[in-house]
Structure formats: structure tokens, C-alpha cells
Amino acid sequence: RLGHASSAASTTSLMLAQACYELGELDNAARYLKFGLPHITDHGVVEAAVAGFRVMIRGKARQEGFEAALDACYECEGVRRDYGPRLALMLLNEYVWLTLRHGRVDKAVEATGFDGSTFRNACLAVREGQWEVYDLVSALIRTRILIATNNADVALRIIAGALAVAARSGRRAIKVELLVLRSRAEVAAGRQQRAHRTLLEALSEAMPLGMVQMFVDEGPALQSTLNAVMPMLMQLPDIDAAFVDTVQPVPPPASDACGEDDGIAAGEVFSRREIQILKLLDSGLTNEAVAERLFLSLKTVKWYLYTIYPKLGAKNRTGALAKARKLGLL
DSSP states (O other), X not given: OHHHHHHHHXXXXXXXHHHHHHTTOHHHHHHXXXXXXXXXXXXXXXXXXXXXXXXXXXXXXXXXXXXHHHHHHHXXXXXXGGXXXXXXXXXXXXXXXXXXXXXXXXXXXXXXXXXXXXXXXXXXXXXXXXXXXXHHHHHHHHHHHHHHTTOHHHXXXXXXXXXXXXXXXXXXXXXXXHHHHHHHHHHHTTOHHHHHHHHHHHHHHHGGGTOOHHHHHXXXXXXXXXXXXXXXXXXXXXXXXXXXXXXXXXXXXXXXXXXXXXXXXXXXXXXXXXXXXXXXXXXXXXXXXXXXXXXXXXHHHHHXXXXXXXXXXXXXXXXXXXXXXXXXXX
């Protein structure tokens, strides 16, 4: 009975970890992940395994960098055979996201077997009717590769078909991700105005769901389009200010001080809320006072600090404020 209870709790924890991650609640996601990972091979539920590995890989990328996340991908391969082709496809999706996010197009192309016209990896074979999500995730992978290899028009054709399937089947999260990728493909194809409309649609779909992390995870590839769309988003009724704060990146000013010796990742970005919290802390306020000033919970303020410190390469408030001043953020 204890074994069954542990497996059930692990399944729930891993699904909650992914939900928290997509909502941008990274501290809660880490806690659920810590509980669920030790039992990830016990329950046989592929969706739970996918959720756990996704949060683990993306969390590693965010906090420890590319190499640590890449090692995590390789570790996941060890349990792939326990779940079959569905997990293999999902892990390939995370690997492609990771390698492209860090500019390693060569690794992503090699993993998918893309030769300029076809994908030779068996995971990407179309399997219509077998598992609907399979074809949608395959479309995500192929689209990312095509955008990265300057095949935006082909990517747009694939996305068109996948969006129809996602809408028909009610796969809202995948629909949002496909819209994000369509926006990127439209930018690559020189269709800026269409890209703006598409991204606005993606944001409008994601906001009621609280799905913020998907936009953050796209990184610099999405930043200029986000900047252009934000004024239009702010004009929508019932705007969620917290959602806007999280998805809208604010780049630190160019400065010779932002180098590898400072431990600050090149191209790192900060949300408006993160800058606001840093400024209040710099004025001498405690965490509790910051929470009261911004009408946030203390837990939320601590979560923001949890995301700010790694971005600045700092381990505590004093170090974070010192580096923020050096960058001209304060």
C-alpha cells in the first residue's frame, strides 16, 4: 500500500510541478519536483514523467546553465525505455528547445536528423490517429528546427495544420506555444505586422490561464516582438498586471560592467516587477515592507528574489543590490 501511495503522490507532485512552472511559480515547482522525482519510474504514467523531466531540464537551464541542463537531458534518457516512444518524443522536444535556446543549432539538427528537407529521427514520423498529442509535439519540434535553419515558410505550413488540430481538440497550452512559434516564423519570413497580431493572440489566450513561463522561456528570440506588442496588450479589457510584469522583459542597460567576471549571464533580462522590487530593497525596505508596499504576499516577494539572484549571479541581497547598481538598474 505504501508503494502505491508513493506512486500516486509522485504522479500528483510531478503534475503540480509542471502547473506551477507554467504559472511562473518556480519555487513551488521546485518543491513539488523534489518530492516527485525519486519515484518517477514507479507509476508508469507517461504524462507525469514528461511533466517532471520538463521542469527539471528547464529549471536546470535557468539556474545552472546549458551544460547542467544538457546533462539532465542525458540522465532522462536512462528511463526512456520504461515509457516508450511517447516519452522519447517529449524528451526530444525538450532537447531541441534547450539546444536552440542556447544557440546550438548543430546539436538540434543532429538530434532530429534534419537534412534540409526531411527529418530522419523515427520519433518525428507522423502517426495520425495513434496519439493526437504526438503529432502536435512533433509539429513543435519540426517548427523550431525549420525556423532555426531559415525555412520559415515551411514552418508556417506545418503550424497551420497543427493549430487546427490543437483548436479542435482543446489543447490550449499547445495552441499557445504554436502561436508563439508562428509569430517567430512570421518575423523570420519578414511579416512583422502578422507576427505582432499572432503574438497578441497568443498572449490573450495565455493570460486567463496564467501561462507566463512559456513566453519567458523563448528568451531573446521573442523579445523585440514582445516589446512591440505590449502597448496593444495593455489596451485589452481585464488586463492582468502580474501577467504583464512577468512576460515583459526589461533588458539591463549596455555596460562594460556586465561581463563574465561578474557572474552575470549575457543577455539576461529583468521584468518590470523585478526592477521595482530591487529598487525598493535598495531604499532599505525589508521583504515584509516590500510585500506591503506592492500589495503582494511575502511568499511572492521571496519568489521574485529567488529568480533575481541567479540572474545577477548573486547569492544574497547585498550582492544582488551591488551588482544591480553596477549594471545601472537602480
